[in-house]
Amino acid sequence: MNEAYHGNIGYFDYFCPMTESEVHNRCFHCGEDCVSVTIMFEEKPFCCQGCQMVYAILSSSNSGEYYKLSEYPGVKNSTGEAGKRYDFLDNEEIKKEILDFSDNGVSRVKFFIPNIHCSSCIWLLENLHRLQPGIMRSGVHFTKKEATFTFRESEITLRGLVELLASVNYAPYISLESVDKSRNKSVNRGLYYRLGVAGFCFGNIMLFSFPSYLAVDDSVEQFIRQNFGILNIILGIPVAFYSGSGFFISAYRGLKRRFISIDLPIAIGIMALFFRSAYEIISGTGPGFMDSLAGLLFFLLIGKWYQGLTYQALSFERDYRSYFPVAVTLVSDSGEESILPLKNLRTGMRILIRNNELIPADSILIKGEGSIDYSFVSGESEPVKKIEGQRIYAGGKQAGPAIEVLVEKEVTQSRLTEIWNQEQGAESGPNKWESLIDVISRYFTAIILLLALVTGIIWWFINPSQAALVVTSILIVACPCALAMTLPFSFGGAMRVFGRNGFYIKRSSVVEALSRIDTIVLDKTGTLTKNHDLEANLDHLDLPESYLALIRSVARHSTHPMSLAVYQTLPGMNTMPVSGFTEYPSKGIEGTAGGHLFRLGSDEFVLGSRSVAGAAGSLYVSADGKPSGYIILKHKYREGMKDVLNSLGRKYELHLLSGDNDAEFEALIGFFPSREHLNFNQSPLDKLNYVRKLKAEGKRVMMIGDGLNDAGALHESDCGISIADDVYHFSPSCDAILESRQFRKLDSFLRLSKNSRRIVIASMMFSFFYNLIGLSFAVTGNLTPIVSAILMPLSSVSVISLITIAIYLAAGREGLNKGYSV
Amino acid sequence: MNVILILVGFSLMVALVGLAAFFWSVRTGQYDDPYSSSVRILFDDEQPEESESKVADATRSASPTKKI
Numbered sequence: 001m002n003e004a005y006h007g008n009i010g011y012f013d014y015f016c017p018m019t020e021s022e023v024h025n026r027c028f029h030c031g032e033d034c035v036s037v038t039i040m041f042e043e044k045p046f047c048c049q050g051c052q053m054v055y056a057i058l059s060s061s062n063s064g065e066y067y068k069l070s071e072y073p074g075v076k077n078s079t080g081e082a083g084k085r086y087d088f089l090d091n092e093e094i095k096k097e098i099l100d101f102s103d104n105g106v107s108r109v110k111f112f113i114p115n116i117h118c119s120s121c122i123w124l125l126e127n128l129h130r131l132q133p134g135i136m137r138s139g140v141h142f143t144k145k146e147a148t149f150t151f152r153e154s155e156i157t158l159r160g161l162v163e164l165l166a167s168v169n170y171a172p173y174i175s176l177e178s179v180d181k182s183r184n185k186s187v188n189r190g191l192y193y194r195l196g197v198a199g200f201c202f203g204n205i206m207l208f209s210f211p212s213y214l215a216v217d218d219s220v221e222q223f224i225r226q227n228f229g230i231l232n233i234i235l236g237i238p239v240a241f242y243s244g245s246g247f248f249i250s251a252y253r254g255l256k257r258r259f260i261s262i263d264l265p266i267a268i269g270i271m272a273l274f275f276r277s278a279y280e281i282i283s284g285t286g287p288g289f290m291d292s293l294a295g296l297l298f299f300l301l302i303g304k305w306y307q308g309l310t311y312q313a314l315s316f317e318r319d320y321r322s323y324f325p326v327a328v329t330l331v332s333d334s335g336e337e338s339i340l341p342l343k344n345l346r347t348g349m350r351i352l353i354r355n356n357e358l359i360p361a362d363s364i365l366i367k368g369e370g371s372i373d374y375s376f377v378s379g380e381s382e383p384v385k386k387i388e389g390q391r392i393y394a395g396g397k398q399a400g401p402a403i404e405v406l407v408e409k410e411v412t413q414s415r416l417t418e419i420w421n422q423e424q425g426a427e428s429g430p431n432k433w434e435s436l437i438d439v440i441s442r443y444f445t446a447i448i449l450l451l452a453l454v455t456g457i458i459w460w461f462i463n464p465s466q467a468a469l470v471v472t473s474i475l476i477v478a479c480p481c482a483l484a485m486t487l488p489f490s491f492g493g494a495m496r497v498f499g500r501n502g503f504y505i506k507r508s509s510v511v512e513a514l515s516r517i518d519t520i521v522l523d524k525t526g527t528l529t530k531n532h533d534l535e536a537n538l539d540h541l542d543l544p545e546s547y548l549a550l551i552r553s554v555a556r557h558s559t560h561p562m563s564l565a566v567y568q569t570l571p572g573m574n575t576m577p578v579s580g581f582t583e584y585p586s587k588g589i590e591g592t593a594g595g596h597l598f599r600l601g602s603d604e605f606v607l608g609s610r611s612v613a614g615a616a617g618s619l620y621v622s623a624d625g626k627p628s629g630y631i632i633l634k635h636k637y638r639e640g641m642k643d644v645l646n647s648l649g650r651k652y653e654l655h656l657l658s659g660d661n662d663a664e665f666e667a668l669i670g671f672f673p674s675r676e677h678l679n680f681n682q683s684p685l686d687k688l689n690y691v692r693k694l695k696a697e698g699k700r701v702m703m704i705g706d707g708l709n710d711a712g713a714l715h716e717s718d719c720g721i722s723i724a725d726d727v728y729h730f731s732p733s734c735d736a737i738l739e740s741r742q743f744r745k746l747d748s749f750l751r752l753s754k755n756s757r758r759i760v761i762a763s764m765m766f767s768f769f770y771n772l773i774g775l776s777f778a779v780t781g782n783l784t785p786i787v788s789a790i791l792m793p794l795s796s797v798s799v800i801s802l803i804t805i806a807i808y809l810a811a812g813r814e815g816l817n818k819g820y821s822v
Numbered sequence: 823m824n825v826i827l828i829l830v831g832f833s834l835m836v837a838l839v840g841l842a843a844f845f846w847s848v849r850t851g852q853y854d855d856p857y858s859s860s861v862r863i864l865f866d867d868e869q870p871e872e873s874e875s876k877v878a879d880a881t882r883s884a885s886p887t888k889k890i
Contacts, residue, residue: 065866200841
């Protein structure tokens with residue numbers, strides 16, 4: 001490791017003079033602060049070995065352009081998955097499922113690569129042939145975060161390709177679910193076709209309608225009216241029936257379910273416009289409203305397109321299969337290891353589970369020491385120790401040296417799948433309660449129809465010939481174009497702001513749900529606490545002050561999260577040189593500093609036997625062989641948790657549901673209204689029932705959780721948010737996904753959703769105002785085509801602009817307009 | 823006056839060709855990923871192609887009558 005500290009005078013030295021000997025630099029590759037070490041290579045600083053190695057690979061293959069296109073384009077490899085095993089990719093069966101095609105030594109494969117986030121990523125992946133000539137062609141689909149590679153099998157294998165991608169930190173996400181290929185995400189092209197037709201016809205109809213707006217010589221006008229009118233009808237047919245088809249279908253579906261959606265008045269309006277105009281043109285009584293029709297549909301479809309610009313790369317419905325590995329290591333009777341695709345795993349087979357690997361099926365431990373981390377499944381933060389002969393359930397991860405297990409139940413029969421299926425059975429519906437727009441459209445349609453009827457009857461007595469005209473006028477002008485645009489631009493706009501800030505919402509109705517909740521339920525492990533960061537408690541450490549700096553120096557040499565926590569918590573400035581440093585995986589570390597031999601690690605490693613003194617999760621310490629107490633390590637709470645909980649607690653009723661024990665009770669009680677609001681040792685079913693009970697009390701519940709044990713409760717709640725360190729990895733079915741580092745913005749998100757709702761209501765009133773003006777024309781029989789042609793686009797455009805500006809300002813007030821970098 | 827109808831007819835046909843071109847571009851997937859395309863045009867083709875472009879230059883200058 002090339003270590004050095006940065007000695008130049010830079011921004012940090014000038015504005016924040018450091019008393020420590022280590023100055024903070026920004027890593028040239030990923031832009032993060034170089035907290036503990038700064039590695040200098042070719043005169044550039046790097047925060048870790050990983051970043052420096054990627055830089056070395058790129059600069060040696062003439063790929064420096066990567067760094068010129070974006071600032072700090074790299075992503076720090078912080079998941080600790082260094083050396084992930086890809087040997088299963090040599091297995092022919094698995095290869096066949098993953099590859100798109102393979103012919104004559106040339107193969108093509110499409111991968112989902114979550115780390116794609118900027119133009120440099122596109123450049124690098126499309127220029128990957130610089131690193132490996134065997135890659136013939138590569139293309140990136142940025143929105144889906146997919147990359148397709150065509151390569152020659154003789155020069156680089158599939159496994160080699162994946163390992164190359166991993167070495168530059170663009171590892172593809174390969175899971176059982178993606179291998180299955182049964183899901184087909186095709187882009188919605190139909191909307192573009194319909195939009196194209198609407199735009200084409202809109203422009204041409206406007207041109208043909210133009211002469212009739214001007215007063216011209218009578219004979220000419222007659223000629224033009226007739227012929228251009230016919231043209232308008234011909235152009236109007238595709239617009240009304242092809243471009244508008246979506247609205248008819250949706251309105252019909254709604255009616256079948258006895259449900260009035262906003263599309264019903266739109267559909268009525270389209271029909272009224274078309275048939276009235278056709279009648280007028282053919283009978284020669286008027287120029288018709290075809291231009292308003294085409295304009296209306298054009299704007300409506302733009303609204304639909306805008307709404308559809310969501311995140312194609314994320315999936316909110318995760319099948320349990322995406323949680324599992326694609327293949328396992330099978331151990332034969334003679335001890336030989338081979339790769340086995342997961343779907344071929346049967347009862348009675350022996351498999352090897354290495355450190356940090358998932359246990360795919362209920363099995364019995366037959367060799368090795370088990371230390372199973374079930375935090376995702378049950379919420380317990382402490383790994384469970386298992387010895388030979390004990391049963392291990394699927395879903396846990398082995399946190400220790402490799403073990404051999406004998407499969408007892410098949411994957412589909414294992415406990416994980418059982419829990420998953422049980423939660424899926426929890427009742428839920430897409431519309432937990434009637435959304436604002438549904439209520440409005442019901443009243444709106446009713447009022448309009450009533451108005452049309454009444455006015456029609458009145459006119460029938462005054463002047464029968466006008467009655468039909470007036471009725472159709474009302475139906476035309478009352479068309480809620482502006483109303484229909486409100487949703488995509490307001491909630492859709494809010495969705496976009498959220499997405500830029502790491503909060504991904506499934507659909508816009510969820511934003512409305514967010515604005516109406518009054519109760520928040522939180523999970524503890526992984527939600528309030530961080531998954532990887534630990535903090536050290538030194539109260540039980542029994543060493544003289546001078547030794548602390550020495551221990552710190554020893555800990556610095558290890559990259560284990562526990563060592564990092566020790567290093568960061570212990571006081572001390574300079575680090576001493578350490579000799580004889582050795583790291584024993586899952587046991588501990590030792591090193592000699594300042595003339596003393598120190599050991600940090602598990603009780604058996606440091607003391608030679610099991611100890612009952614410290615709680616689980618303690619790091620024991622010895623100096624020169626003498627036991628010197630222990631350090632307690634706990635998962636850190638997320639940044640800003642205190643502020644978030646305090647400000648949320650003022651407006652919402654907070655509850656805690658944790659699968660873990662109540663050790664943290666004292667630390668958390670201050671944020672919750674009462675003792676009854678804190679609940680520990682909750683099973684997945686307990687959580688589900690708790691949420692159900694709250695809902696039965698009439699409360700509107702939002703639940704935040706991260707694990708499988710939260711899945712049922714998430715489903716049951718009115719708004720379920722899944723919090724994740726890596727938003728592309730498995731998270732239970734939910735309404736929204738929150739990037740874990742953005743947890744501190746939760747209060748801002750909720751405030752913005754409330755403001756969005758206010759904006760929606762305000763814009764609805766605004767469009768009612770337009771409707772009133774239009775209706776006053778229609779009811780008095782004065783709605784001429786030119787009035788409607790002006791009023792409709794005007795209302796649409798003004799509503800859209802006002803809403804967009806309003807959302808932008810509301811987001812700015814919460815500080816959400818800057819977004820965040822990956 | 824009837825000639826205007828013929829002219830309108832032709833102009834509509836030309837416009838339809840444009841619409842057909844739009845349909846084709848959607849069908850060949852050009853609207854699937856607007857971000858990558860917008861970024862891709864800004865990439866430089868550089869150094870490793872140096873030797874190739876030198877060869878290309880040489881051949882081009884060698885045959886000045888070649889059509890552009």
